[in-house]
Each structure stands twice: as C-alpha cells, then as structure tokens.
Amino acid sequence: MSELRKDPIIGRWVIISTERGKRPIDFAMDIERKKGGFCPFCPGNEDKTPAEIFALRDKNTRPNTPGWSLRVVPNKFPALKIEGKIDRQGVGVYDMMSGIGAHEVIIESTNHDDTLSTLSIGRFMEVLYAYKERMLDLKKDMRFRYALVFKNQGAAAGASLEHSHSQLIALPIVPKRVTEELKGAKEYYNYKERCIYCDIVRQEIRDQVRVISENSMFLALAPFAPKFPFETWILPKEHHSSFEHTSSDSNELLAKIFSEVLNKLDKVLNYSPYNFILHTSPFKENNNEYYHWHFEIMPKLTRIAGFEWGSGFYINPTPPEESAKFLRETTI
C-alpha cells in the first residue's frame, strides 16, 4: 500500500511506495531501458494491460481487443491505488494518509512509432477528448479533489515505455503547485477583480514579443519568467477556469495550436524529450473567476542541480523573448 506523507515544515506531500520499496541495486537497473522488444500498448496486446476504462474504437469491436484508436487503461504499476478509503492519521509531529488515487494511462495511438506531434489534428482531438471524459468521470468519485494530466515524452523526460502515451493521476488533495497558483490568482483577483491569466493574455497579445502562435481561441507563449529554456504555455484567450468544462467546440483549435507548438519544438530542439502538464481548477472550484486553465510544456534541456533544489529558483540560459522568436519564425 502506498502512503501519502506530508513534509511537516513546508506541507508538501510525497507519495511513498511502501509496497515495492526499491533497494539500492534496483536503481542501477532502471538506467537500462528497453528499446524495441515487446510493447504492451501495441494492438493485439490488449490483454497485457489492465482492462480498459475508456476507448475510442470501431463499432462492433469488443473492449480489450483490437479495433481501437485510443485506449485508457489503469497504470499497471500505479503510484496510488484506486481501492480503499482515505485514512488520515498523525505519527507524532508528522501527518500521513493512505495512498488512494487513480493512475491511468492514455494510449494515444495504435502506431508504436507515433508521437503526439505526428498525430493528425483529428487524432489529437481524440486525445484531448479523452482527457476531458476521464476527468469528468473521476470527478464523480467524492474521494478525489484534483486530477492531473501529464505527459513524459522520451526516456530522459521520465517515460518508461516508448509507445506514445499520456497519464492522469487523480488525487485526494489539491497538489502544492496548483494550490500556489490558485493562491496567487485569488490574491490578484481580490485586489484587481480581474483574472491574472487574462491580464497576461492581454499584455502578451499587445506586446507580441513572447507570443509563439495564436488563433481565434488560443494563445501559445513563452512565459515571462520561465523555469526552463523553451518552456511554452498554451491557454485560452477568453476566461475559462476548468479544462473539462470548456466546450468541445474548442477542441479543434486547441489541437491545432498544440500540434503546431509540439512540431515547432521538435524541429527547433531536434526532438528533445519534454514534459507537459495540464493545470485546471480543483474539482470543487470548477467554475470561478480567478483561475484559468493552461498547458505548460517543458523541454528537457537543462539539469536541475543543487542551486535549484536549495532555492526553488531556476537558472534559465535562454530569455523567453529569444525562444519565442525561434519558435515563431520556424516553419513546420
């Protein structure tokens, strides 16, 4: 059983896998990641994953057989377990709770060699649709307060399987990074009665120095204070607090700008590994005036070292005005 443990000083939670505790020797083995070989996400191997939760598939095909174009399955080695109830307890000065949550894998394509960047716009829309459907479904489970969608592209970005997939983890607590953003956004809203992200969108469209791409509904930009070189955010131009409640009419334009950005990053950074995350409002605050959902794409180009761990600062050798210019001017 996993445990959620809280750092008693700063209140950050960590997930401790007490079940498959890694011994020192296990870490060395992690370094060798299999290339080629058997892939549990390829069509025909549906019985090698846990049973599917959701799929987009041809009519008249049965679950867990070929005929799908996208599948969502539970993670075979979940960070948190879906069964059980939330059990909070103190251990002296410390706090912990049982490691309950959902950990799902979104298999984005049948083709082992696809990446999100190579998908057609129609297929990319399916991925976005799947994110929404899974979030709406998990929201019904009253034990959960947040669902985080994220993707690790490439082994250096933490992907343990080559076949293109995203992940979703539903949590019994709102994670620290989201809480920090909510707090900042609320403070700004209380002071100005405007959403800070809406103000950023307006300023960036006016300045046009950190804009990478835009269409009638979405903006892709290099943030003013990026942690990483070539960090890119995608956000709706209008105020929308919850991704999963944003009208599906916008999926096509989101897929277009998202695909464009990933293809530009692939070209400029020579297929650099990357992570992306979706930040949206917590389940219980899904319709509000202060928070604004967005994707953050973080290419894996630099190392996090002692200074970053100790300070929470980041040293970024590429000004966002330069990375935006590179990406804006790159044709795909």
Add this chain to the structure above:
Amino acid sequence: MSELRKDPIIGRWVIISTERGKRPIDFAMDIERKKGGFCPFCPGNEDKTPAEIFALRDKNTRPNTPGWSLRVVPNKFPALKIEGKIDRQGVGVYDMMSGIGAHEVIIESTNHDDTLSTLSIGRFMEVLYAYKERMLDLKKDMRFRYALVFKNQGAAAGASLEHSHSQLIALPIVPKRVTEELKGAKEYYNYKERCIYCDIVRQEIRDQVRVISENSMFLALAPFAPKFPFETWILPKEHHSSFEHTSSDSNELLAKIFSEVLNKLDKVLNYSPYNFILHTSPFKENNNEYYHWHFEIMPKLTRIAGFEWGSGFYINPTPPEESAKFLRETTI
C-alpha cells in the same frame, strides 16, 4: 547582464541570463562533458581562475600561486554579477530586478581525484570553515539577503567540472524554498512555542527508525517525507538558527558525521551523483527561535517528470525507514 524575473502568479523568481542566451544548438553540446584534459582547479593553474577571494595556504605563499589546500574563487561564468546596484522595475503585470549577486566556487582539494568523501576529517573541517567565513563576509554586503551553499557531485547531478568543489550564491532576495520553510517553522513556533526541527530531532532520537547516525552534537536522518530515495538530512541536536554563527568548536563533529554519511551513501549507492544544500536563516534573521539550520543531501537516483512538475509532489519508491536501515547498518 542577468535579470531576476518573478513569476506573476506564484511569485517564484528565475534567473535569466540575457547575456549568453543559449541557442538551441548549444544545448546539444552540453551533453558532451570533458573527461580528463585540462583542469583549471588543479595546483599550478591558479591563473586560469578569477583571482582568489579566500584561501587556506602555507605561510609565505602568495595568493593565486600553489601552496594552498583550499581556494575560493569567483565563478568564471556566474549566474549573477557582483557589480552594480539592485534595480527593481515593473514590466506591465510583471516584476523584475537586475541580476546582482555573488557566485563563488569553493575548491575543496588540490588533488584532482578527491571527493568530499575521500577528504580527511581535518580537510573536511576546512571546507566547513570556508563556508562560514564566506557567509560572514558576504553578510557585510547590504545588498544581499541570503547565501546558499550547495554542491553538485557528478555530471548527472549538474557538475560541469570534475575537480571536487562546492558553490555559494549570495542573493538579493530570500529564495522561495527557504521562505516556505521559514513560514512553516514560524507558524509552528507561534502555535507551540517550540522549534519544529527541535521537535523532529526529539521524535527521531526517540523512535530510532529513521536515524542514520548521531554523535553528541549532530543527527543524520532520513526525513519522514523525503522527495528522493536515500535523501538524508544532517542537523544540530541543539537549537541553532544560523550555520555561520554556530561555534567552530562543532566543526569537527559536523565533519565527522557528514563524512560518514557521504561515505555510507557512496558505498550503498555505488558512488551515485548527488546534490547537497545548506539551509540556514536569512542574513537579517540570523538569531531566532523558530528556524534550525540543516544540510539536505539528495542522491540523484530518480527522474523528475511531468507528475512532479505539475503537482509539486514527489513519488519516492524507497521508504525512508528502509534507506535509513541500509545506511545505518553499512560499515565504512
């Protein structure tokens, strides 16, 4: 000139090197780090580093010549520049300031093949002494509010030169990670009138499940909610808020436990790369009842991926009770 830029939502600062902006091609070159070859930190090459700020050297030897056992020099490629004044300005919704700070390198040994673990206790004491002396000196510069000592051991942990060294960055702001710890510690103190770290020390000594080693003045432990496998903290058993004002009488016992822990980690984790950081009170709060200085040692065994970036949570596959047991029982 570097810039300090503030994330407008969560208030985290980043350092943007506008001067040597990295183009995409530059990142690929970073991957090949030189092994062997010329070392600017070896004796005889003193003129290849900026002029020394501090050194422990034989009597009758001149600065920037051989005869030293430890040297402190400015970083040749500093993240922040020492010259100039703090200039704060707004850019629409954003905030920035000039990138003023000190970035120093502590060269820990004359021997290119040493690591901190291979130093004698006497030489390790010199390193701790140098940290203190540099912090006390930088504290006189009224532009600075904090000095962060850290070490990157091994290329995978971010070290760009093999020759064993630590670094120190003095900053015009108290970094976010430290602010978070101060805030948590102050809240606890306001509520209980006790230092939270002192309470942790007492509980850990009583429980003896996460203790790695202890002597009359210091405790080495695996924290209850570690971000990383085999994360280890070293802290004084008595309340001390500032490292640089802790009596030098304690240096020998600190060097002993620190060296012991690093040697145990080397043995158990087969010389894994690691980072360590020193957290102490900000310059202006150097004598207080709520904060407690400590070192955090973080072996580099796992990858930070999308979930961690998006949530601020960490998934740790090794319970601290197990890592502490491994380290406690390992003989060196």
